Amino acid sequence: MPVLTRKQELFVEHYNITGNGTESAREAGYKGNNHTLHVVGYENLRKPAIIDGIEALQRLREVRSNRSQQDMEVFLWDLIDNESEASRDRLTAAQQVQRLNGWIVDRSESKHVSGSPDEWVAAQAKAELYKRMPLEQLRAEIQKERLALTGPQEPRTEE
Numbered sequence: 102m103p104v105l106t107r108k109q110e111l112f113v114e115h116y117n118i119t120g121n122g123t124e125s126a127r128e129a130g131y132k133g134n135n136h137t138l139h140v141v142g143y144e145n146l147r148k149p150a151i152i153d154g155i156e157a158l159q160r161l162r163e164v165r166s167n168r169s170q171q172d173m174e175v176f177l178w179d180l181i182d183n184e185s186e187a188s189r190d191r192l193t194a195a196q197q198v199q200r201l202n203g204w205i206v207d208r209s210e211s212k213h214v215s216g217s218p219d220e221w222v223a224a225q226a227k228a229e230l231y232k233r234m235p236l237e238q239l240r241a242e243i244q245k246e247r248l249a250l251t252g253p254q255e256p257r258t259e260e
Contacts, residue, residue, distance in 0.1 A: 105150055112145050113154040122146050174201055195239055
């Protein structure tokens, strides 16, 4: 695979942030007016090495994002399981696990939720029920919901 120049590397990095070839060319240090920078961006986006660099950076960010969510979920489950933690903190951690997995939605987020008002009310009722459940029962319910949504999961392995 051909090696990218420093400007091309910067172009790849900025393109992954902005998604705009003209702006990425400008930020990478290419010179010229908007039309010239547009042409540079257009040409760069047709070079196989730059396309490969953009795709590789996107995959890396996706892996990091997925890993960050997994790490957060492991941390939250550890907090939930730690009986020496305050009940309020454990409940908050359980609610955060539910939010991470899309199982409950805050009222402030409700305008972004698809589905009928009845579905939203049912989800909120379930959330209220979860708040009053003993912790072990709550964890079992969450695991049951997870299985229903995603099916059986492969055991996680440390990388």
